[in-house]
Amino acid sequence: PFAMVLERKVRPRMTISIFFKIMLLSLFEPVIDQxxxxxxxxxxxxxxxxxxxxxxxxxxxxxxxxxxxxRVNIRRLHSQAKVVGTLVTVGGAMIMTLIKGPIIGLPWTKENTHAQSTSAANQQDPIKGSLMITAGCFCWASFFILQAITLKSYPAELSLTSLICMMGALQGTILTLIVERGNTAIWSVHWDTKLLAALYGGIMCSGLGYYISGVIMRERGPVFVTAFNPLSMVIVAIIGSFILSEQLYFGRVLGAIVIVIGLYLVIWGKSRDQISFNPDGDQVAPIDQQTATTTSNVKETTSNHDHELVNVSRVIPADEAV
Incomplete structure (x- = not known):
């Protein structure tokens, strides 16, 4: 309803090409990736x-x-900052996940007495699981790339989000009917945490998340959006420490610091992109270089003009000058 009212004047006409892209978007992220x-x-x-x-x-x-x-020019400092910042952000997320270190004692945290749940031994298959997660990440990245391309021809973020969620729900229902045929128990709805998790995932993660990423992506691009993905681990660690009284490890703090440093490098590199390139994509010089060049051109033009006046005065005969 919000998309129909708020974007009725800016929503472009639906074409076969745009509809095909929306179908691919809904297939990549809500269905295959998850x-x-x-x-x-x-x-x-x-x-x-x-x-x-x-x-x-x-x-x-x-x-x-x-x-x-x-845009990446490895000779430029801001492009090097984007590459290094992306790698540093990924490294910081790995540190937060894989390295614990000593426990940081905080007054509001408590010792975790619950045993960590592990999968059954017959369900463990690291190779198959790694391949599935990697393929899911490729689908997720493809979703962001295709979303950035689609927004160029369909610049209505809220309408695009609504269509992606609708098509994703339809495709997910068809896939469930095929894979879980005969298992009617999965369609039963109960008022429990499973229903709350499904509602939160659909409204906040998919609906609101797609819309916000689309708005930012039009201005900064897909790399800027996904660079903040590891920051969610930092937020979860902080909220979990206060609300759930979870223990905070030194590895998580160290990884959070590394993530912030990487994000700063990416943001700085993207901000320099806005200066080095104009809206049409042509490369321009920084402001100080443009000012220096303009001043030099003015001086050169003035010098040439004075030189022409001197030459003209030399060729005028003496009697005519009198």
Whole structure:
């Protein structure tokens, strides 16, 4: 309803090409990516799957570079900052996930007495799980790349989000009917945490998340959006420490600091992109260089003009001058 009212004047006409892109978007992210990720988590562990999902910024950066959605000139300092910042962000997320270190004693935290849940031995298949999670990350990165391309021809973020969620729900229903045929118990709805998780995932993660990423992507590109993905681990660690009284490890704090440093490098590099390139994509010089060049041109023009006046005065005869 919000998309129909708020974007009725800016929503472009639907074409076959745009509809095909929307179908691919709904197939990449809500359907294939989530199913591959959750299935891969079942074959591995939650910690391992979280660490694997942090390769998303690196994959998105390579794909955006390949499709010329991200300007990279390795000779320029700001491009080097974007590359290094992406790698540092991924490294910080890996540190948060894989390295614990000593416990940081905080007054509001308590010792975790609950045993960590592990999968059954017959369900462990790290190779299959790793391949599924990696394929899911490629689908997730492809979603961001295709979303950036689609927004160029369909610049209505809220309408695009609504169509992606609708098509994703339809495709997910068809896939469930095929895979879970005969299992009617999965369609039963109960007022429990499963229903709350489904509502939160659909409204906040998919609906609101797609819209916000689309708005930012039009201005900054897909690399800028996915660079903040590891920051969610930092937020979860902080909220979990206060609300759930979870223990805070030194490895998480160190990884959070590394992530912030990497994000600063990426943001600085993207801000320099706005200065080095004009809206049409042509390369321009910085402001100080433009000012110096303009001053030099003015001086040169003035000097040439004076020289022409001197030459003219020399060729005028004396009697005519009198």
């Amino acid at each position: 199913n591959l990720y959750y299935t891969g988590m079942k074959f591995t562990t939650a910690t391992f799957s979280t660490a694997m999902s942090n390769i998303l910024p690196a994959i998105t950066f390579l794909m955006a570079w390949t499709f010329r959605l991200e």
